Amino acid sequence: MKRYSILLLVIFLSVSRMATAGGHGYKIKLKVKGIKDTTAYLGYYFADKKFSKDTIHFNSNGEAIAEGKEPLEQGIYMFIFPSMKNVYFEVLIGKDQDFSLETDTSDFLQHMVVKGNKELSSFYDYQKKMIEFSKERNELNKKYNELKKTDTAKASAVKKDIEAMSYKVEAYWDKIIKDNPKTFL
Helix, strand or coil: CCCHHHHHHHHHHHHHHHHHHCCCCCCEEEECEEECCCCEEEEEECCCCEEEEEEEEECCCEEEEEECCCCCCCCCCCCCEEHHCCEEEEEECCCEEEEEEECCCCCCCCEEEECCCCCHHHHHHHHHHHHHHHHHHHHHHHHHHHHHHHHHHHHHHHHHHHHHHHHHHHHHHHHHHHCCCCCCC
């Protein structure tokens, strides 16, 4: 009888642990330099509109926790700061919903540090790289537009660089997909 009681206890504890491990909801710890004693919202997109999911309060140190008992659906969410007139930053929510973010209001993306979520870290790396590609392409377009008026041979070479840029971006997309299989990203 004692053996069965111990066996049942072990099974019960194992099942309880598995149940809480998989369905613990979400917990996002935030620290934002330049924010203090304010309210923000965890929002999401639906079509072309933004909706609020949760209200969070930042303390005097710029720290806050967004948490809920039920996990969030996977997708792109945002932290919205109404006191800063339409300022927000996006967050990719995948399966791992217990992590921390640290950033600065001077440039949310460039200062973003993610702890405890590789997929989200890859999402921010992706965004930074796309900005880099965009700047490079804009420079090439500017150069092309200047040269096409005066030097068609050089303009043609820049046009080829612009086309090569498209392949560079596609190769990066392929790398992101390969490095992040079976993730929302």
